Amino acid sequence: MRVGELAHRTGTTVRALRYYEAAGLVVPRRLGNGYREYDPIAVRLVEQIRTLMTLGFSVEETRPFIESMIDSDGTDGHPAALSTYRRAIAGLEQRIERLTGQRDALLSLVDATAGPAVPPTAGRALGSTSSVGLVGALMPGLTFRATDGTVVGPARFDGHRTVLFLYSLSSRPGVAMPAGWDDIPGARGCTVAACGFRDLHAELLAAGCDQVYGLSAQSTGYQRELAHRLRLPYPLLADPRLSLATALRLPTFQADGTTYYRRLTLIVTDGVVEHVFHPVTEPALHAEQVLRWLADHPDPRSPMTAIDTVHAREILDSRGNPTVEVDVLLDDGSLGRAAVPSGASTGTAEAVELRDGDTGRYHGKGVRRAVGAVLGEIADAVAGLDGRDQATVDRVLIELDGTANKSRLGANATLGVSLAVVKAAAVSAGQPLYRYLGGPDAVILPLPLMNIVNGGAHADNPLDFQEFMIAPVGAASFAEAVRMGSEVFHTLRAALKAAGQHTSVGDEGGFAPLLRTAHEALAFISAAISDSGYTPGVDIAIALDPAASEFYRDGAYHYRGEDRVRTVAEHVDYLAELAETYPIVSIEDGAAQDDFEGWKALTDRLGDRCQLVGDDVFCTNADLLYDGISRGIANSILVKVNQVGTLTEMLTTMQAARQAGYSAVMSHRSGETEDTTIADLAVATGCGQIKTGSLSRSDRTAKYNQLLRIEEELGERAVYAGRTSLTGHPTVAA
Ligand SMILES: C=C(OP(=O)(O)O)C(=O)O
Numbered sequence: 001m002r003v004g005e006l007a008h009r010t011g012t013t014v015r016a017l018r019y020y021e022a023a024g025l026v027v028p029r030r031l032g033n034g035y036r037e038y039d040p041i042a043v044r045l046v047e048q049i050r051t052l053m054t055l056g057f058s059v060e061e062t063r064p065f066i067e068s069m070i071d072s073d074g075t076d077g078h079p080a081a082l083s084t085y086r087r088a089i090a091g092l093e094q095r096i097e098r099l100t101g102q103r104d105a106l107l108s109l110v111d112a113t114a115g116p117a118v119p120p121t122a123g124r125a126l127g128s129t130s131s132v133g134l135v136g137a138l139m140p141g142l143t144f145r146a147t148d149g150t151v152v153g154p155a156r157f158d159g160h161r162t163v164l165f166l167y168s169l170s171s172r173p174g175v176a177m178p179a180g181w182d183d184i185p186g187a188r189g190c191t192v193a194a195c196g197f198r199d200l201h202a203e204l205l206a207a208g209c210d211q212v213y214g215l216s217a218q219s220t221g222y223q224r225e226l227a228h229r230l231r232l233p234y235p236l237l238a239d240p241r242l243s244l245a246t247a248l249r250l251p252t253f254q255a256d257g258t259t260y261y262r263r264l265t266l267i268v269t270d271g272v273v274e275h276v277f278h279p280v281t282e283p284a285l286h287a288e289q290v291l292r293w294l295a296d297h298p299d300p301r302s303p304m305t306a307i308d309t310v311h312a313r314e315i316l317d318s319r320g321n322p323t324v325e326v327d328v329l330l331d332d333g334s335l336g337r338a339a340v341p342s343g344a345s346t347g348t349a350e351a352v353e354l355r356d357g358d359t360g361r362y363h364g365k366g367v368r369r370a371v372g373a374v375l376g377e378i379a380d381a382v383a384g385l386d387g388r389d390q391a392t393v394d395r396v397l398i399e400l401d402g403t404a405n406k407s408r409l410g411a412n413a414t415l416g417v418s419l420a421v422v423k424a425a426a427v428s429a430g431q432p433l434y435r436y437l438g439g440p441d442a443v444i445l446p447l448p449l450m451n452i453v454n455g456g457a458h459a460d461n462p463l464d465f466q467e468f469m470i471a472p473v474g475a476a477s478f479a480e481a482v483r484m485g486s487e488v489f490h491t492l493r494a495a496l497k498a499a500g501q502h503t504s505v506g507d508e509g510g511f512a513p514l515l516r517t518a519h520e521a522l523a524f525i526s527a528a529i530s531d532s533g534y535t536p537g538v539d540i541a542i543a544l545d546p547a548a549s550e551f552y553r554d555g556a557y558h559y560r561g562e563d564r565v566r567t568v569a570e571h572v573d574y575l576a577e578l579a580e581t582y583p584i585v586s587i588e589d590g591a592a593q594d595d596f597e598g599w600k601a602l603t604d605r606l607g608d609r610c611q612l613v614g615d616d617v618f619c620t621n622a623d624l625l626y627d628g629i630s631r632g633i634a635n636s637i638l639v640k641v642n643q644v645g646t647l648t649e650m651l652t653t654m655q656a657a658r659q660a661g662y663s664a665v666m667s668h669r670s671g672e673t674e675d676t677t678i679a680d681l682a683v684a685t686g687c688g689q690i691k692t693g694s695l696s697r698s699d700r701t702a703k704y705n706q707l708l709r710i711e712e713e714l715g716e717r718a719v720y721a722g723r724t725s726l727t728g729h730p731t732v733a734a
């Protein structure tokens with residue numbers, strides 16, 4: 001059974017269960033995929049812990065009982081369990097006897113020395129306004145005797161988050177309360193308040209408080225009787241002179257000539273008052289009130305930013321197909337949201353994008369299964385993990401899926417969570433994503449490879465090549481690159497229109513004219529660059545993504561638009577001819593993913609003058625990249641984070657590329673959303689190039705717009721990469 005079900009069946013919280021697990025009391029099994037699974041006995045164990053706690057045992061003190069239950073396979077009527085109970089009772093009786101003697105001896109000593117309390121005028125009623133004034137006050141340098149035999153001084157509050165509840169007077173069997181006690185507003189209810197802190201002690205600790213103390217003006221002897229009778233799991237502190245009231249000007253009242261504390265609770269964090277509860281009007285519910293506050297206010301000193309909630313939904317991508325969106329909420333309220341993109345010309349080795357296959361919805365393309373995986377197994381597995389520990393989060397995702405290609409849960413499920421976590425962590429750190437991930441050196445704005453003519457699988461025209469891109473290598477800044485790209489885009493539009501072509505756009509926002517050959521498209525683009533006032537190759541270069549896997553069959557390249565078939569050698573010759581004729585600085589997937597002969601021939605032919613980017617052939621996968629490096633193919637890798645399914649795996653692949661001297665091009669997918677994460681990732685990794693479509697359609701321009709914002713934010717520190725990160729030493733070919 002999962003942790004949520006166990007919590008539900010035992011009426012406790014997931015937090016408390018994690019605390020019992022950390023204490024080694026109720027430990028789930030780890031399945032092969034890393035997933036936590038509780039055996040049915042866990043229900044009995046948890047119920048036993050909670051029963052014992054209501055009897056006054058601390059979580060730690062339940063250990064022998066729990067261990068004997070485990071030994072006896074869950075039956076507490078077993079001889080092993082019975083003898084544990086008897087041993088515990090015998091031990092308690094001995095302690096009671098010894099402590100009662102100590103108490104009586106001390107009672108007379110303490111009562112003799114305590115003397116009269118502070119004069120009644122020292123206390124004053126403290127309303128909520130003055131409670132706020134107390135926040136930020138330092139704990140005074142006072143020491144208190146505690147019922148556990150220790151002496152609690154100011155050092156005990158340093159480095160800890162403490163719940164310190166002050167109370168007036170607890171009743172004692174056989175001892176009358178001061179005259180008129182029940183008529184004094186707020187006087188009654190101290191015992192019940194103390195019991196509340198006892199019953200929720202484990203939960204309070206699990207919610208991030210390190211220690212609980214009760215404090216009153218009674219002597220240690222008086223308090224010890226209460227602590228033993230109620231079996232309090234926390235110590236009581238004696239302040240017979242009300243010195244804390246004097247130091248912090250806390251509210252007191254008088255009854256029968258004696259001064260007492262008014263009920264009030266302090267959260268003291270690292271020696272400083274962080275919060276004040278006053279007045280405490282419902283003593284029976286007060287511990288719960290404190291617990292709720294702790295849950296809503298994580299320890300400000302805590303290095304842990306735990307994942308609280310993971311939510312997912314089905315949304316639409318730019319092609320109108322469903323895709324996964326994930327929200328991750330951290331304990332501190334930071335929210336990260338990520339939407340997963342989707343490719344059309346996909347590599348065969350990509351991590352699996354899980355689709356429902358239910359033809360009754362979205363023509364089978366629904367992603368309810370992936371959404372369900374996020375809401376169920378994944379949410380369970382990552383809840384409580386530190387959102388800033390991306391490597392651990394991603395490792396848990398990978399192990400939970402348990403397959404080599406994320407086919408069980410879906411890479412669309414894992415990626416949504418992975419990216420939403422890093423975005424939430426950035427929010428929590430109060431930093432933009434690119435700086436959170438890349439640190440202060442993340443200042444490089446990438447060269448954009450702008451896809452202004454679409455073909456192949458991204459358009460309905462006859463062009464065999466998928467993408468014809470312009471790259472403003474000579475721009476002085478990213479903003480200038482965007483302007484230059486936009487100007488060429490519109491010049492091209494006018495030229496296509498004048499030539500009688502239609503100007504509707506393809507999946508990535510580039511024009512999809514009814515051209516047949518790459519030569520025709522490149523001629524239009526070169527002219528548009530010149531006609532916009534730029535020098536081709538100097539100001540603006542050209543990049544191609546033939547996406548050759550899409551038209552490679554039976555060992556040859558089938559050019560549908562030209563109605564001809566080229567052998568591998570002829571195809572490589574053709575690309576070389578194009579590279580000689582036009583200012584082409586980068587060719588992606590010039591050969592098909594399984595045509596290693598073509599890849600090698602292309603690399604040998606053009607690798608020293610052109611960037612050769614592996615997309616389908618590497619699939620952002622470090623192992624495939626290493627294989628390619630050893631084969632001597634390509635000199636660059638396209639990086640699509642959904643091809644691997646987690647951020648950490650993407651970063652590992654990029655690191656491998658960097659070490660091998662391969663460049664990396666951060667890339668969108670042809671199916672995108674308004675999510676702009678890749679813009680930040682490009683700056684964070686300093687890769688120096690981004691491919692994110694045309695200068696039209698919001699799913700594409702959203703990324704450019706985000707990069708414009710980043711450049712503006714970096715101000716003078718921003719560095720536009722220009723041509724510097726291109727591999728293959730492309731030279732100017734005007
Ligand atoms: C972005 C591309 O297209 P898709 O997302 O369809 O794989 C590409 O092939 O580089």
Ligand SMILES: [Mg+2]
Pocket residue numbers: 545547588589615616638
């Ligand atoms: Mg490609």
